[in-house]
Amino acid sequence: MLPFVALVVGVLAVVIVLEVASYTSLKRIPSVATEEFPEIDRELLDKFSSYDPELGWCPQPNREKQKDTGDHLPGEEVRSVVTYSTDEYASRVCPAKDRDANADVTVSTYGDSYCFCREVDNDETFQHYLAQELDTHVGNYGGGNYGLDQALMRLERKYPEDQTDYVFMVVTASSIARILSVWKHYQEFGNILAVKPRYTMENGALERIESPVDEKEDLLDLESKADFLRTHDFHYDHWFKPHHATFPYASDFLDDAEKIRYALYEAGIEFEKRTGKPIPGIDFDEAQTQSALRMEQPRVRYHERLFDTHETLFDALISEFVDYGDEQEFTPVFVMVQQLRYAKYESEHGPIYGDLMDRLDDRYDDLETIDMARHLDPDDGVESLYVERGEGGHYSPETNREIANVLAEVVDEDR
Template sequence: MLPFVAIALAVVGVAVVLEVVSHRALERLPSVATEEFPEIDRALLGKFSSFDPELDWCPRPNRENQKDTGDHLPGEEVRSVVTYSTDEYASRVCPARERDPDADLSVSTYGDSDRFCREVDDEPFHNYLAEELDTHVANYGLDRAQMRLERQYPEDPTDHVCMVVTASSIARILSVWKHYQEFGNILAVKPRYVLEDGEVERLESPVDGKEDLLDLESKADLLREHDFYYDHWFEPHFATRPYTADLLAKNEHVRYAAYTAGKDLERRLGRSIPGIDFDLAQTRSTLRLERPRVRYHEWLFDTHEPLFDALIEELVDYADERGFEPTVVMVPQLRYATYEAEHGPIYGDLLERLDERYEGLTTIDMATHLSPDDGEVESLYVERGEGGHYSPETNAEIAQVLAETVDRRAVVE
């Protein structure tokens, strides 16, 4: 009898250990949610200095910030800390050209955080664009770009406005709390637009002040109702017991966990393990885990493009009202590159249709202009970066395309 009891206890012990290890592994998987309302402590909240009650977050004026891009191996000196600064308008500083109120040409760019180029120093695309056009270029990087434009433009008007978007913009406009679509992004709570009887209406952010983030669970009903992703993405990817089954459900889960464990081991040893680049392997595993999200975003363009179109119409109408030239620029992200190489753009012929619909709008599909010499699309992005941030060389190419577009429009006028 005792041997059987011992065996049973051993099996239970192994099962418990597997559950604990699996849960910890799942917590680090970018494609799995393990908690709906992770704790937000005051220390984390204190670091959220860019909180904005209207837009969720917004760069502060006259600030200098630093970001460790992660471009170093375990035990090595942190040698790639990027420094970037904002001016009095909270635009990223443009070292190439200072503001000149008497300039013949003025340009501003709006977009998401990737377009703010937080992973490069003095090589953001707007700085190269300033050199190409010989004029100051403002860079307002924010994914609530239309809201930021309407708030910022009266203070900093320009002749041309480039709205730089990505395919993931279709996802962002349906989101209220980013955690429901990007698990772990728990500080990002924002307003969003909806279509009501063909008209754009704005749903205000459920968060009035930064302190409200400490008790988001009290706003659960509002978050779940207004955020499209709660039902359609968060719940289907929410891990439940037994966690071991969720971890083993996909081979890629196990591979990602193994690469993460390898990186942890290197960190403890203070040196890299020869024979495998765990950082690169984890990045590629992440891209494979992202494939279902890419297909999902493709479906969103099929089902929710009217809202995207309506927001472009808001931009065009605002341009008419204020008298500037609007340009919509679609830039590719690494997560979509492999899929789109096989299937074409997930947004289809959206840009062509926008061109036909709005006479005063210029559109640019940057994917048609960015062709790496080595054929490796990863080379377009910052090494060991977050995947959506372009390298200095790519920023220079983007700037050249934008400069040619601005020059061409000036000739037409």
């Protein structure tokens, strides 16, 4: 009897250890959700300085922040700290040129983090280079994680106090998912502070659904708003639930070799951090980045399907942009840029947004469109367009300079 009991206890101990290890590993994998409502504590909430009751979040005026991009190995000197600064308009500063009410031409840009130009300094953004090309200030109203919907909302709020002749709307293809989102956690696991408004189509017209978070304090109890979030966020049923890991966790973890590889790379990174010494022969950061990109491919294919199923909503938002341009008498320019995960996929399969750009050209005489993928074609692979390390592969200073040249042509042709 005792040997049998010992065997049972041993098996249970192994199972418990395996479950704990699997759960711990899954929590660190960005393509897996382990909790629907992770805890948001007071300390985390206090750090959320960009909270905005109307837009969900928004860059604040007169701020300066330095960010370590991670472009170094453990024990090495920090080589890449970038500075993000905003002016009194909450636009990222444009070192090349101050605002001038008497300028021959005025330009502003709205969009997501690729418009804001994350991971590069203030004087390495495409707005800085564009200002040099045009000899005029270029406003930068990009917002991290913004979709086309939030970018439009910010444009309509900000434009009356900073009017320009040209407005460039610069977004990535992930906008198709972001415009269907109310709580980013349901599609970008772990992005738990990002609750936002969105638009839906009702009887052929846009209808705005306001954010359920009226005050920053409401984020401490999002579970009380579960019914609203689940109902109005498209991704709850179509992305979150299929990727929500539940007990037994070992089956979710061990059934996917890529998850195991990612966890091993994570362990290597943690070991290097604790010891302060790099392990020779392998770049764990690069290996983990490549692993994450491979796990991102199902998300890219999911977004590709969304362009088929929600074309009407995306087009309606573009129409809103064009109509607002006509009302305010500026030239609207829509610019599609690529995240690294899309660039690698699209280099083999074609654009996930299909014929969107051609369709917009045919539909709107007053809209200029730029598909940046058609202008950026490096000989040494798409990865060379992006910063080498860091938060997720934003464009490098050299690429931002090329983008500025492309955008400048639109303005120069009208002069």
